[in-house]
Amino acid sequence: MKSILITGASGFIGSFLVEEGLKKGFETYAGIRGSSSRQYLKDPAIRFIEFDFSSLEKVVATLEDCKRRNIRFSYIIHAAGITKANHKGDFERVNCQNTIHFIEGLRKTGMIPEKFVFLSSLSAFGPGDPKTYKPVMLSDLPRPIELYGKSKLDTEHYICSQNDIPWMIFRPTGVYGPREKDYYVFFKTIGRGIETYIGREKQVLTFIYVKDLVRLIFDALNTEITRKSYFVADGKEYTTEEYAEITKRIMGKKTLRIRFPRWIVKSLAFILENIYAPFGKIPTLNMDKYRIMSSMNWRCEIKPLEDDFNFKAEYDLEKGVKETYTWYKANNWL
Ligand SMILES: NC(=O)c1ccc[n+]([C@@H]2O[C@H](COP(=O)([O-])OP(=O)(O)OC[C@H]3O[C@@H](n4cnc5c(N)ncnc54)[C@H](OP(=O)(O)O)[C@@H]3O)[C@@H](O)[C@H]2O)c1
Numbered sequence: 001m002k003s004i005l006i007t008g009a010s011g012f013i014g015s016f017l018v019e020e021g022l023k024k025g026f027e028t029y030a031g032i033r034g035s036s037s038r039q040y041l042k043d044p045a046i047r048f049i050e051f052d053f054s055s056l057e058k059v060v061a062t063l064e065d066c067k068r069r070n071i072r073f074s075y076i077i078h079a080a081g082i083t084k085a086n087h088k089g090d091f092e093r094v095n096c097q098n099t100i101h102f103i104e105g106l107r108k109t110g111m112i113p114e115k116f117v118f119l120s121s122l123s124a125f126g127p128g129d130p131k132t133y134k135p136v137m138l139s140d141l142p143r144p145i146e147l148y149g150k151s152k153l154d155t156e157h158y159i160c161s162q163n164d165i166p167w168m169i170f171r172p173t174g175v176y177g178p179r180e181k182d183y184y185v186f187f188k189t190i191g192r193g194i195e196t197y198i199g200r201e202k203q204v205l206t207f208i209y210v211k212d213l214v215r216l217i218f219d220a221l222n223t224e225i226t227r228k229s230y231f232v233a234d235g236k237e238y239t240t241e242e243y244a245e246i247t248k249r250i251m252g253k254k255t256l257r258i259r260f261p262r263w264i265v266k267s268l269a270f271i272l273e274n275i276y277a278p279f280g281k282i283p284t285l286n287m288d289k290y291r292i293m294s295s296m297n298w299r300c301e302i303k304p305l306e307d308d309f310n311f312k313a314e315y316d317l318e319k320g321v322k323e324t325y326t327w328y329k330a331n332n333w334l
Helices: 012-023 056-068 089-108 147-160 183-191 210-221 240-251 262-279 287-293 303-309 317-330
Strands: 003-007 027-032 047-050 075-078 115-119 167-172 174-176 194-198 207-209 228-232 256-260
Touching: 003 012, 012 027, 012 210, 047 056, 056 089, 075 089, 089 115, 089 147, 115 147, 115 210, 147 167, 167 210, 174 210, 174 317, 183 194, 183 240, 183 317, 194 240, 207 210, 207 317, 210 303, 228 303, 240 317, 256 262, 262 287
Parallel strands: 003 027, 003 075, 027 047, 075 115, 115 167, 167 228, 174 207, 194 256
Antiparallel strands: none
């Protein structure tokens, strides 16, 4: 039986990856922290391993313990990471340094798997050209516009330079679905009857429903392909207004549209960031957030997914939002 380790298993994407691992008949190991919630990891077939990636020594100790217990991983999906941080250095420490410790530890203990999948992000490349609206291509020069994306890109650079690691890198655009907490805020805002925008320019968004992403990753494990990276999106694109229209229709809500001029949001983000700076902290509205919210083109190239994995998303936004909304309602999130 093949085995799989999923790090970040307690998170949104990780918990779906664990479910798929079990469904596919893998011996499935959930890599979590001592403090991680097991709310979505209730299946008794899940085997837990507590990882502390903060030092190479700690990773090695955990992997040595796995070896003693005859645990080997055919595949590893490294989904542990942060998309938000309180302190500027956290992105680099958690997303990049921890991944380096993990990979060095795998090498040191002779535990390198048949495939090591790293969950990066479209943010590692940054948005596309706001004038031409051309999609970001694999051949483009990466231009992350914020610390999160930069930390993912730094991690990618490290991984790609490791000749003995059979890596694959997936760079999803915004992932949404049940259990997700960022798009959830948008649902809540619409629920309150408010629809907010920054500026008047057309903003093009892309999405991937969590179940499509997870299916794609498992299909990729099943191929001979390694040492390749891919952007992941559902192949459709939506303006911010279309996204709101779909969500409103499904939620049965009418809203008041409020448009903030860019300069107001930018100034506020700048001021807040400077107030928090002496404490080494990052406010919720910060310059990185502003850059993301005010980037007009989040299209990306996905043809390689079709070519290599015959990938076709089963969920468009309408279907995905419907399922997500139903879950939020059923779980009293809305
Ligand atoms: N959601 C998206 O739209 C999106 C898009 C592109 C890429 N990604 C990437 O996909 C991955 C999963 O994202 P997600 O949306 O599922 O995020 P999430 O729900 O916040 O889950 C993050 C997971 O990482 C773990 N983690 C955080 N800090 C850690 C640390 N210092 N050591 C060990 N584990 C740690 C968390 O463990 P705890 O539960 O213990 O905190 C959790 O299991 C991330 O790498 C993210 O960058 C996400």
